[in-house]
Amino acid sequence: METKTSAKSAQRSSQVRISRSPAAALESSESNPWLQAMEQLNRAGAKMKMEENILERLRHCKRILTVSVPVTMDDGTLKVFEGYRIQHNLDRGPAKGGIRYHPQVSLDEVKALSFWMTMKCAVVNLPYGGAKGGVICDPSKMSIGEIERLTRRYTSEISIIIGPDKDIPAPDVNTNEQIMSWVMDTYSMTIGYSCPGVVTGKPIDVGGSLGRREATGRGVFYVTRELADVKGFDLTKSTVAIQGFGNVGSNAAKVFYEHGSKVVGVSDVTGGVWDPKGLPIPEIIDYVARQGSLAGYPGGKRIPGNEFVEVPCDILVPAAMENQITHENAGRVKAKYIVEGANGPTTNAADRILNERGVVVVPDILANAGGVTVSYFEWVQDIQAYFWSEKDINARLQEIMVRAFRDVWDMAQKEKVDLRLAAFMVGLNRLAKAVRLRGRFP
DSSP, rough: OOHHHHHHHHHHHHHHHHHOOOOHHHHHTTTTTHHHHHHHOOOOOOTTTHHHHHHHHTTTTEEEEEEEEEEEESSOOEEEEEHHHHHHHOOSSSSEEEEETTTOOHHHHHHHOOOOHHHHHHHHTTTEEEEEEEEEGGGSSSSSHHHHHHHHHHHHHTEEEEEETEEEEEOTTTTTTHHHHHHHHHHHHTTTTTOOGGSOOOGGGGGTTTTTTHHHHHHHHHHHHHHHHHHOOOGGOOOEEEOOOSHHHHHHHHHHHHHOOEEEEEETTTEEETTTTOHHHHHHHHHHHSSSSSTOOSSSSEGGGGGGGGOOSEEEEOSSSSOOTTTTTTGGOOSEEEEEESOOOHHHHHHHHHHHHOOOOOOHHHHHHHHHHHHHHHHHHHTOOOOOOOOOOOHHHHHHHHHHHHHHHHHHHHHHHOOOHHHHHHHHHHHHHHHHHOOOOO
């Protein structure tokens, strides 16, 4: 009797533990980027009536490598970090994707980012599959020497799956040209000769490409200009707010400013600055370069970071991290257009709210593809050992971004769907063709 009672009690207890309100379940789903990514894939697959075997293939990453990264810290102690390198799909070519250093890096985040890279490369029709890497760390609390030792050991650990014909990393959150130089040098020392093509986003002096640093932000501007053309509004009479003032956000702000748009708000991890009359972007870029952040900037009105996506503007460019616009704040977003400079900044629940409100969202897998596009150019230049002018690079970037936007826009008009679903349909169609043509081994 006691055993049966205990069993029933345990069952009830288990049911209580796993029972969650719809709101709690929604919040849990929103916080998991892999679940968000798979919902996007399934939505596109259902709309296209895609074969289940292709969808099943894309629901799984081809390779997941988890590595321990032991680092001798400056005080002589040993600290072991955890890192990942994930290759989602290689059907259209070698894997491509950045490396991020952040305390919130997780396996599901890196899986989702690798999937989005697969889709992004297909949307802009580059001969790549998707990959991503990350290390759980806080580089803001590490010395330059500690970051170098972390980078070199991490590179050594993932060197078994990267290479110019296999998987080509690039910068991402909290990584930069210097870190890519260390990746390239470490890999080169491992194989015994210089191999600039193993990584992109490098400094010019070791095989980097002109225009790469500005490419993602410039690509955001190009697709926004195309959006203005099809929607019939004037960019020079539009207000823009940019969340995130790292490489992507600062360069996007610069390009918008140079082309006559009024940039009314910018933000970073310390908070935001907003001025309806417009901000002096070159001055702010200089200030951040000197001070390291927007903290203490004397102009404009200070906006808390968690409220920045709600500032009044025509165009909002979220260019920071994932899950910035959720079901909780999507109803308070005042922008008419959202152009995603970051990966996964808008959750699926927020997407539905924004669509119901008539807010047009240009999705990440299209809007921020300028970075991987010029990374592709850099890789081609490294392989050929022949480098192009910045004018040529920007012209080719514009051509690819414009064509990709038109492909997605045409799909949206034809199928009467939003731009995110249209982008996934364009990318999935190209991926499916590659999967069918290559077949299955063995």
